[in-house]
Amino acid sequence: xxxxxxxxxxxxxxxxxxxxxxxxxxxxxxxxxxxxxxxxxxxxxxxxxxxxxxxxxxxxxxxxxxxxxxxxxxxxxxxxxxxxxxxxxxxxxxxxxxxxxxxxxxxxxxxxxxxxxxxxxxxxxxxxxxxxxxxxxxxxxxxxxxxxxxxxxxxxxxxxxxxxxxxxxxxxxxxxxxxxxxxxxxxxxxxxxxxxxxxxxxxxxxxxxxxxxxxxxxxxxxxxx
Numbered sequence: 736x737x738x739x740x741x742x743x744x745x746x747x748x749x750x751x752x753x754x755x756x757x758x759x760x761x762x763x764x765x766x767x768x769x770x771x772x773x774x775x776x777x778x779x780x781x782x783x784x785x786x787x788x789x790x791x792x793x794x795x796x797x798x799x800x801x802x803x804x805x806x807x808x809x810x811x812x813x814x815x816x817x818x819x820x821x822x823x824x825x826x827x828x829x830x831x832x833x834x835x836x837x838x839x840x841x842x843x844x845x846x847x848x849x850x851x852x853x854x855x856x857x858x859x860x861x862x863x864x865x866x867x868x869x870x871x872x873x874x875x876x877x878x879x880x881x882x883x884x885x886x887x888x889x890x891x892x893x894x895x896x897x898x899x900x901x902x903x904x905x906x907x908x909x910x911x912x913x914x915x916x917x918x919x920x921x922x923x924x925x926x927x928x929x930x931x932x933x934x935x936x937x938x939x940x941x942x943x944x945x946x947x948x949x950x951x952x953x954x955x956x957x958x959x960x
Contacts, residue, residue: 736761736763736795736796737759737782738792739778739782739792739793740756741754741792742778743755743789744774744777744789745789750933751774751777752777752781752788753932753933753934755774755791756935757935757938760909763909764900764904764910765912765924765926765928766911766913766923766941767912767913767927767929767930768927769929769930769931769953770931770954773930773931773932773953774934775913775930776882776913777933779815781793783805784800784808785805787801787802795812795878798811812876812877813876814874814876814878815881816867816868817867820867821867821870822867822870823855825854825855826854828842828854828858828866829842831869832869835873841869841870841873844869845866845872845899847862847866860888860889864884864888865895865899868884877908878908878909878910879909879910881911884912893919897919897923900923920941927941929944929947929953936950937949
C-alpha cells in the first residue's frame, strides 16, 4: 500500500530524515515511535505532501506521490489526522462531518451519533479526537495516518479509541500511527518502526522492540535531533 524508499530531508544543516525506508502492507496497522525530535512528524509531513523530500521516493498503491499536494493525496485515499485537533468547534458534530462530505455513518463508526446535535466545542478531548477521525473517514480513506491520537486522553477515552482503531483495521483500512504513549500503541499495532536521529533503528514486533538494546538506549540515552 505504501512504500517509503531512502527518504532524506534537511532543514539547513539539520538532518531530519536520513535514508528512511519501510513499507506498509494491506490490512496492517504500523506504529511509528521514537524519542522527541526523532523525525516522526517530519516523516508524516513528507508522506502526506506537506513537505517534499530532498531525496528518495514515496509510493502509494504503486504510484509515486512525491510533489503531490495534500488535497490530491486525500482524493487518492491517503488521509491523515493531526496532533492538534482540527474541527469546526462552533458547528455541531453533524455539521462538521457533513462539511467534510460524510454523514451519520461516520459518526456511528466513532460512537458519536448520539451527540450529533452537540456543538463540537462542548465535546471532551476524547470525543474531539473521535470527531477528527470521523472527518478523516468522510474522505473514504484507503489508508489512514493518525498523528498521536491518544494525546491528552484519559484511560477510559484511550480504551474507547483503541476499540475504534482496531475496528477500522478489521474493516481492512491500513493504518499508520505515530504515538508517544507506548502502552496504547503496542496494543493496536501489528508492527513497529523506531526512529532516532532521523534514521530507522528498529523494525519488527512490539514485543521485540522493548527488548532491543538500540531502542532502549535511544529512549534512555537522550533525545534525537
